[in-house]
Amino acid sequence: MPINITMPALSPTMEEGNLAKWLVKEGDQVSSGDVIAEIETDKATMEVEAVDEGTVGKIVVPEGTEGVKVNELIAVLLEDGEDAGSIDTSAGSAAQAPAAAEVPAAAASTAAPATPAPAGPAPVAADGARIFASPLARRLAKLNSLDLKALSGTGPHGRIVKRDIETAIAAGTGKAAPAAEAPKAAFAPAPATGPSADQVLKLFDEDSYELVPHDGMRKTIAKRLTESKQTIPHFYVSVDVELDALLSLRAQLNGAAATDKEGKPAYKLSVNDMTIKALALALRDVPNANVSWTDENMVMHKHADVGVAVSIPGGLITPIIRAAEEKPLSVISNQMKDLGKRAKERKLKPEEYQGGTTAVSNMGMMGVKDFSAVVNPPHATILAVGAGEKRPVVKNDALAVATVMTVTLSTDHRCVDGALGAELLAAFKGYIENPMSMLV
Structure with a gap:
């Protein structure tokens, strides 16, 4: 048939x-x-x-x-x-x-x-x-x-x-085994709803706006992040990190990159690439923060799979660097460039953007000083990265100037509480301010 x-x-x-x-x-x-x-x-x-x-x-x-x-x-x-x-x-x-x-x-x-x-x-x-x-x-x-x-x-x-x-x-053959009785769902309050479309439009003159229908991506982003804020108890931890040593090492590594016949370097590291590596190593060092929450278990991940938020027309997508703690900076850099390019072309495969154990959202390149990101399950953490800028600092009891970047860690407080989040950020800060440790 x-x-x-x-x-x-x-x-x-x-x-x-x-x-x-x-x-x-x-x-x-x-x-x-x-x-x-x-x-x-x-x-x-x-x-x-x-x-x-x-x-x-x-x-x-x-x-x-x-x-x-x-x-x-x-x-x-x-x-x-x-x-x-x-x-x-x-x-x-x-x-x-x-x-x-x-x-x-x-x-x-x-x-x-x-x-x-x-x-x-x-x-x-x-x-x-x-x-x-x-x-x-x-x-x-x-x-x-x-x-x-x-x-x-x-x-x-x-x-x-x-x-x-x-x-x-x-x-009378081939009978399937009877399905186990599903557990009774726990009581949950009805989710809050916002004003209806009619209620919103009544606030404006009819000739003062035009309606642009939501596409599939925007609907999915709205649904998932609304669920995140309604169901995940968010907790935020911020820290300032100095970038001068990292910027110096980055310049040295990029200067030492081999070139092909056309003079194109084998890699070109960005601060974002080094941030990905530092977060992955910090999760390796603080494994209790490299987790996902389920109602039955704490999912302890064996690798740090770092998603990176990439802005694309109509929304964003988070391609993932798998086992980032094991990869050299040059590999992370080249993989990120490839994933970012294909993300903007909407050519990523599902396995390249689904899952992951944490994420980085970097708005520093847009001049944003600091912000807080929304946890995207199954992740329990997301790191919001601000801009590196010259700021006055005190070193050895004397006023000095350093390049400083503010990062904010958003956590799912069910599995990564304040003390654990602070421990993770301390490990991250150590790698950023002593970047040679990322090469060992």
């Missing part, structure tokens, strides 16, 4: 996406792993691969369509011997559901929902290999509490099809 291709969920938070471009056309042959489309999410543009083989029988959603919901039908694939006449997309995304008459008699005793449940993601076997099953087979297996991993397929290339489900039902 025809195989439905639906809008994939390319990240845990994705609810809809824009179908930017089809890379195949109706009548094309595709195999599992072939890139068939480009999808724009709230953060990036990503390629979508086929998970089945066959012929593209129908493209349901044209390229350029915005706001396509996850699991909505976007195309139909035909198997060997099938023709386009067997495709029915008259009901839009509801065409994914089979007619009620197709449900085997053995399942009739189970009350079916008014709207058939989506097939869900393709199952995988214990060894990680993907289990191939038709959308109808997956739905019938779910309806009858069957475990596809326990079944054998008789369809093309071992694919599990409707008759395999009917055989298992008749034989």
Whole structure:
């Protein structure tokens, strides 16, 4: 039977996406792993691969369509011997559901929902290999509490099809283990809501504004950071650090960089690169601060994966330097330049900006003296970096001038309290003011 291709969920938070471009056309042959489309999410543009083989029988959603919901039908694939006449997309995304008459008699005793449940993601076997099953087979297996991993397929290339489900039902085999009862949710007060759109607009003359709809990125930023401020008890610790030694070492290292045939240096360190390294080393030295909070456990991370806030049109994104405590400054610098460039082009892969154990937000380059950043879960900390500027300081009981930078650590007070945050900042300050220690 025809195989439905639906809008994939390319990240845990994705609810809809824009179908930017089809890379195949109706009548094309595709195999599992072939890139068939480009999808724009709230953060990036990503390629979508086929998970089945066959012929593209129908493209349901044209390229350029915005706001396509996850699991909505976007195309139909035909198997060997099938023709386009067997495709029915008259009901839009509801065409994914089979007619009620197709449900085997053995399942009739189970009350079916008014709207058939989506097939869900393709199952995988214990060894990680993907289990191939038709959308109808997956739905019938779910309806009858069957475990596809326990079944054998008789369809093309071992694919599990409707008759395999009917055989298992008749034989009473392949039953899935009963799901554990979900724990009762703890009482939580309803989140506060702000004024409605009508209430806001009534405060202004109709001809004094224009409305610009929010795009997906802005909606996601608003949702996640509102949740952060409502659910995470923020705590802030600030410290001033002197930069003169770091600036001197940076100049020496950049001057010593090898050049290629075109005279281009192998690396060019920035203060931000050295800040990333210093924070990663500080987290290595203070491992109790390199954590994430869950209601059941403290997640103790083995590496400092440092996200770096990058401003892009319409919002920001946080690409991650993985295991930054282990990487030389030159590697961090070059990786950051590559990630920053692709972030602005919306070409990052989800694994390049999702997760991480902490983050750096540097507004010093914009002339900002100091500020406080919002913790972005699953992180428990974020470091806000201000501008380095000449300030009067007291050294050896005498007034002097030094280049000073103010940094503010925002923490999730559930797991990084004031004393621990102060310990982390002291370690960070030590690396910044004694930068040679970052090279050891």
